[in-house]
Amino acid sequence: MDQIEFFARVGLAIAIGAAVGVERHWRERDEPPGARAAGIRTFTMIGMLGGVAGLIERSLAPASAYPGIVTVGFLIAVTVVLTLFELHQAIAEESFSATSVITALLTFGLGVLAVTHDMVLASAAGATLVSILAGREFLHGAIRRMQWVELRSAVILLAMTFVLLPIIPADPLGPFGGISPRSLVLLVITLASISFAGYIAVRLLGTSRGDVVAGGIGGLVSSTGTTITFARRSREGANETSLAAGAIGAGAVSLLRVAFLIGMLAASLLPTLLLPLCVGALVMLGYAAFLAFGKQAGVGESFPGNPFELPAIAKMAVLLAAVAFFARAATLYFGDRGLLAASALSALADVDAATVTVAGMLPGLDANLAVRAIGIGVLVNMVVKAVYSVIFGTRSFAIHLWSATLLSVGAGLAADWLQG
Structure with missing residues (x-):
């Protein structure tokens, strides 16, 4: 991977996280500081974390006896941290939803995908993810009318x-x-x-x-x-x-x-x-x-x-x-x-x-x-x-x-x- 491709792939991973973070932060924009589990900064860093995990995987790939172990380790850490924060927030608000955790996992995975495999696929999947998140009211309303x-x-x-x-x-x-x-x-x-x-x-x-x-x-x-x-x-x-x-x-x-x-x-x-x-x-x-x-x-x-x-x-x-x-x-x-x-x-x-x-x-x-x-x-x-x-x-x-x-x-x- 040359230097230009390096920046392009990591940049795409960060951009996917930022796009998801904008939607998540906008939805809870009226919440006071510390009241939301994850916003634009958190999801941007999750996307970047996926990109970093992908870079480490690529650097270790020729000699690693356990391909994918770095990605799995990062993924487990992200899952545990986000789950604990979301659980604490859900108990406080008495409102339970797994959307933010699943979104974080997908954002991390797309960051890895952007660095290790097809950038076009990662970009399209990121746009689809943001569209699904932004269409919550429409989708919920459609189900109610169905x-x-x-x-x-x-x-x-x-x-x-x-x-x-x-x-x-x-x-x-x-x-x-x-x-x-x-x-x-x-x-x-x-x-x-x-x-x-x-x-x-x-x-x-x-x-x-x-x-x-x-x-x-x-x-x-x-x-x-x-x-x-x-x-x-x-x-x-x-x-x-x-x-x-x-x-x-x-x-x-x-x-x-x-x-x-x-x-x-x-x-x-x-x-x-x-x-x-x-x-x-x-x-x-x-x-x-x-x-x-x-x-x-x-x-x-x-x-x-x-x-x-x-x-x-x-x-x-x-x-x-x-x-x-x-x-x-x-x-x-x-x-x-x-x-x-x-x-x-x-x-x-x-x-x-x-x-x-x-x-x-x-x-x-x-x-x-x-x-x-x-x-x-x-x-x-x-x-x-x-x-x-x-x-x-x-x-x-x-x-x-x-x-x-x-x-x-x-x-x-x-x-x-x-x-x-």
Whole structure:
């Protein structure tokens, strides 16, 4: 370790301790001197102590028969001292909490980590620790407001993501490329996550704003899935106008996402497609804002009773997977001009598939054909989402989605005509 790295690593250990100490000291800033067990100075020194322990470990590492013994010794000393002080304070105030002791141990450990291993990891963990400490009121308030159905849904979602998904086979099954069981489960998780994000957004922000925020988040993942999810909710008695605003917002985000993908994967096509995509997205965003913040959006406020219904989510996932499967099968029967048909058919489930496929064929593909293929994929996806709104949603929901789609398509085509 050279001298510059030496100062950088120890400095990071001290900075982590100081950041934690500021939060701890600020929370008890009104206490008289001697009334708090640990403040900014104490936690800064704990971080520095961890850095020193890490330095000693590194210097002894080549010849030490017991690696880690110095760190363990310092850790035991910090734990004993902080525990005694916290116990004395807790008995005096009749208020018991292990937060300060655990925080001190983490601060010491991150100081050691900053010196002995990855500085980026130590820095990120330190920022996370301070965020958790500073968010005490928010976290406690959220727990008090949480209902059993929300906790159950969160547990199910976590179990599907971290327990079920890793053990599901990833290899496709069936002809025409088949269907991957893991992809199907991942689609279920994606749709359930969209529903859960929408539920939380509505609980925190109210119906009109919450649905728009949830729609924007869903549009980053799957605007098609978001549209179907919101359409289904509209038939369950939720606010049709705000749900339509959220679905339209998801469509706008989807157009911007396509523009971003083109810029990253096929920059040569961006001058032709950027203006139509952005104009179409702006029209949809304007329509969504009109619905969300207009006078009619405040009528009939209602909150969903369940973050997501897993059987309904699974049915939607199977439907989208089946559409994608039949799209791949159908493309095998088209000739040399099958790219346009493939883009249109794949867009029945997801617009990103057409964009990524066409981008991967450049520069060997004619630029005009590539632009037409992506454009057809975008148009088909926009129209099919409007069709899904009729199938799964209420009449009012479908009317708003069709109106926004037609206005957006018209504006995009007009922008394309004007520029070329």
